[in-house]
Amino acid sequence: MRYPRSKTNAVVFSLAAIIVILLSSFWLYRLSGVSGLLAWNKDYKAIFIGFACLSGLPLILLLLCLIFRSRALNRAATFLSCCLIIICIAGFGALYLIDHSGSHADSLNLIKASETLPIRDGRLHVAFSGDPHWGAGASNTEARAKILDAMAQEDYDLVFMLGDISEIGTVKSNYDEAVSELSQRLGDQKLRVIAGNHDAIAGALPLFSDIFMEDESFFYCMDAGTVHFIVLNVLWDEKDFKSDQKAWLEKTLASIDRKDTVIVLSHSYVLGSGYWDEAAGRYWGDVPGIVEALCPIFEAYDVDLHIGAHNHFMELCQKAGVDYATVGTMGGKLDENLVYESPYSTWKDNAHFGWLDVTIEKGSISLEFIDEDGNVLKSHSIKAD
Ligand SMILES: [Fe+2]
Ligand SMILES: [Fe+2]
Structure with missing residues (x-):
């Protein structure tokens, strides 16, 4: 037929x-x-x-x-x-x-993931902050500038920026602005930049990588003697923590001496308070999937500290011997109405922009949350062995 x-x-x-x-x-x-x-x-x-x-x-x-x-x-x-x-x-x-390629930010002193950080006099001094959100109208540009100027005055061995550098990662002008201000204010300060969910939006990670990285993986380990910074690529939640990254993390942690100091970094916070997120229809805080995916690994391998951002406020949490610091306060609009209180939270502040100053020496980690005017809001010490 x-x-x-x-x-x-x-x-x-x-x-x-x-x-x-x-x-x-x-x-x-x-x-x-x-x-x-x-x-x-x-x-x-x-x-x-x-x-x-x-x-x-x-x-x-x-x-x-x-x-x-x-x-x-x-x-x-x-x-x-x-x-x-x-x-x-x-x-x-x-x-x-859409062209997601860009030029490497040669005006910045970006260090490679493979570089070994020098420990000076048995001491390592590092600054952390995330969520500057260049390109967002609501960002506080004055606070961001003050933080960068203050960081440039300190004797940091490294400044870590924890993601959401741009408001929209596909818009190159956001990064042009970021690179221009970073080079102007930080000078030759050593810098390492990790990606956030805003940087990754709609396939834009290649652009981020071209500007801030050197054909490197998005998850890696940086060593400084007995201090290890493990950087994870967790942008939103546990969906980003796929089996390859999990296997790599466990293998890396297993290879590190338990007495060493281990600090894990990611854009996403792991534990934290939060607000009711209307767009998501759920609370933004202590996301169950990510708590279940990461906390047991950190606890099993004696991780000392996790530092994240994504939440636009400062917070310190503790769970089963592991400390968690959140510092998404580099200029992006601060989160308000923190109606969800994490049971692990020991301190938080959503009234100030700022950064986290970390000093590692003699088996201890000293943390200072500092506001944009240089005031220490909170000090905390962790015994790291
Ligand atoms: Fe953010
Ligand atoms: Fe974020």
């Missing part, structure tokens, strides 16, 4: 449309920062699911064609499927073709 041409077209184009929509959805979901964005924003999630469900339309029309054998239905299925294919190819093709 010979099929009418309109029916053959309906079958071919409907199946093609279904495949194109599903492949586009999969590709979009796999882009850096997208799965976390969908998990933490109900509206984007609804749009994404709605788009993926569009693949049901050609399927329904195709089934109707096969059942009712109508020439009009065949033509409608072919027309609709062609439209969907063209929209997908044009839209996702444009997204794919």
Whole structure:
């Protein structure tokens, strides 16, 4: 039996449309920062699911064609499927073709992940802060400038910036602004920059990497004698902590002497208080998945301290012998209405911008949360053996 041409077209184009929509959805979901964005924003999630469900339309029309054998239905299925294919190819093709390459920030003294940090007189002095959000209208540019100027005055062996450098990681001018101000204010201060969820948004990590990194992995270990900084690529939550990163972390921790000082860093905080996140429809704080994924590993391998950002306030938490510091206060709008109080929290402050000053010597880690005017808001000491 010979099929009418309109029916053959309906079958071919409907199946093609279904495949194109599903492949586009999969590709979009796999882009850096997208799965976390969908998990933490109900509206984007609804749009994404709605788009993926569009693949049901050609399927329904195709089934109707096969059942009712109508020439009009065949033509409608072919027309609709062609439209969907063209929209997908044009839209996702444009997204794919966006140039996410950039130039290395040669004006900054960026150190490589493989570099061994020198310990001077048995002492290591490091500064941490995250979430400057260059490019965000709501960021406090004055506080950010004061923090950078104050950091430049100190004898830091290294300044660590813990992500969300940009407001939107696909916008190169955000980074132009960041690099210009960092080089102007920090001078030749040694700097290491890690990525946050805003930097990673919609596949933008290659741009971040080009500017601040040297063809390196996003998770790595930096050593300074018996002090080890383990940097994880956890942007939003446990979905970023996939099996390869987990295996690497456990292997790395297992290779380190238990007496050594181990500080784990990531953009995302691990323990922390938070607010009711309307966009996500849940509390932003002590995210169960990330607590379950990371805390048992830290506890099993005697990690001394985790330092994160992502929360735009300062906090100190403790759980089962491990300390957790959060310092997402480098200029991004401070979080308000902290209605969720973490049971692990021992101190927090959401009224000041600032940074965390860390001194490691003689088996102890001294922490000082410092505000943008140089006032010490909180001191804390950890015995690191
Ligand atoms: Fe942020
Ligand atoms: Fe963030």
